[in-house]
Amino acid sequence: MNNPGHHSSCDICQLSPFCMEDKNCALSTRCLPLPTDRQIKLKRGETLSWSSDKFEHLYAIQQGAMKTFQTNADGNEIIHGFYFAGEVLGYEAINTGYYPFSAAALCDTEVCEIPFAAMLELLESRPALQKHIINLLSHQLTSSQYLKTSAEQRLAAFLIDLSSRLHADKNNLEFSLPMTREDIGNYLRLTPETVSRICSRFTANQIIKSEYKKFRLIDLDKLRLIADE
Amino acid sequence: MNNPGHHSSCDICQLSPFCMEDKNCALSTRCLPLPTDRQIKLKRGETLSWSSDKFEHLYAIQQGAMKTFQTNADGNEIIHGFYFAGEVLGYEAINTGYYPFSAAALCDTEVCEIPFAAMLELLESRPALQKHIINLLSHQLTSSQYLKTSAEQRLAAFLIDLSSRLHADKNNLEFSLPMTREDIGNYLRLTPETVSRICSRFTANQIIKSEYKKFRLIDLDKLRLIADE
DNA sequence: CGCTGGATTGAGGCCGATCAACTTCAGTGG
């Protein structure tokens, strides 16, 4: 219930090609411990304390889920993204050298700390890895595109996206979300009340079935229709 | 007036490191013509006709400006991004192998067609270029973040972003935008009327001075305040 | 000069925010 990722091992990690080279992990602590590497355990609500503001590591979620966010002048939280098991956060910091936001665990979570310098070194001699990392970055560009207009569109697109990222069974699209209605709202630029109302509306219309953190997508076609219109 | 970019040469192109290696252009037609390479001239309104849906090239704007967009079921245009002289479009297609949207010229425009396969080849032996392209992709992730809530916030952030991307003089923040109010609205998820109204309001409040396509940022601090709040 | 597409401005309506009451859940300790 507290762990939305069905897989806990490295086999769905986006960076596994980096680890599996030579049948041995070249980066993460899990396989080849290096002095500066860490495997970090976070309790629900704890934030990743970057060793400094300076960017040095990417973070791969092994188990659990995280959010990246900023708090603006009014004290409102703006969520930039949610990250689940196998996904990687920190790409945005590569260019500037500084993390543009904080990262907090949505439930008990384990992450691998990946030293980026070592990653770059590894790249130099491996064209396959060059292509892989470029593909990952390209993929990031297409995701997090919830620039839909209406609240229903945004929530529909959000649910469709999450169902696939949580590796939900295609024939039984049921999953549990680790974040609160407020988190969802802060991400989609909606209030928790609006999120809740739309969940209820979708449920009443037999499009989904939602109670608290449990979700089931019933009419995926209709949901897609709402998201794309 | 028709060309918002002050520079017409390659010296501000994001991909110039690729071209300047060996003091000779390794990719674009401008310096080293390859059979499949082209330099394309587009008139205002013309779209880039990808040779196929299949992704094969990145496109660097040499002169002018472009927009990437999709048209949804209702016939509404959703604009994903604006691109000016020196900037590169097409990164989103790398991962999937297909262009997820169309690209149209906002004014008379010249673009360099960059064969991506050749670019990857070039990468293999040049760590400096590997870092450069990864930095470019990382930078793309941080841009196009107009997920502000209010219309004023979005437009303020938009104007600040564009002033820097158009390389406007810091001491005289004046520039002319090639896109219509409708384009801006389609990008910021606002109607052209709302964009127009806010331009008028900002002008009345001595924050900017806008008439038609001409803009001047008068009180940049106040504009930043609006954008960040 | 008139024509045309874009920009501006006004009036009214709708969607989502705000404020508030109540319910349900999860964790704690008796």
Place this chain on the structure above:
DNA sequence: CCACTGAAGTTGATCGGCCTCAATCCAGCG
């Protein structure tokens, strides 16, 4: 096991910002 407590979720009533529809103005151009 149950009672208590605070956080999260739901639902209702009202308010306000942006959209919609419409009229007018303006610039560019044949």
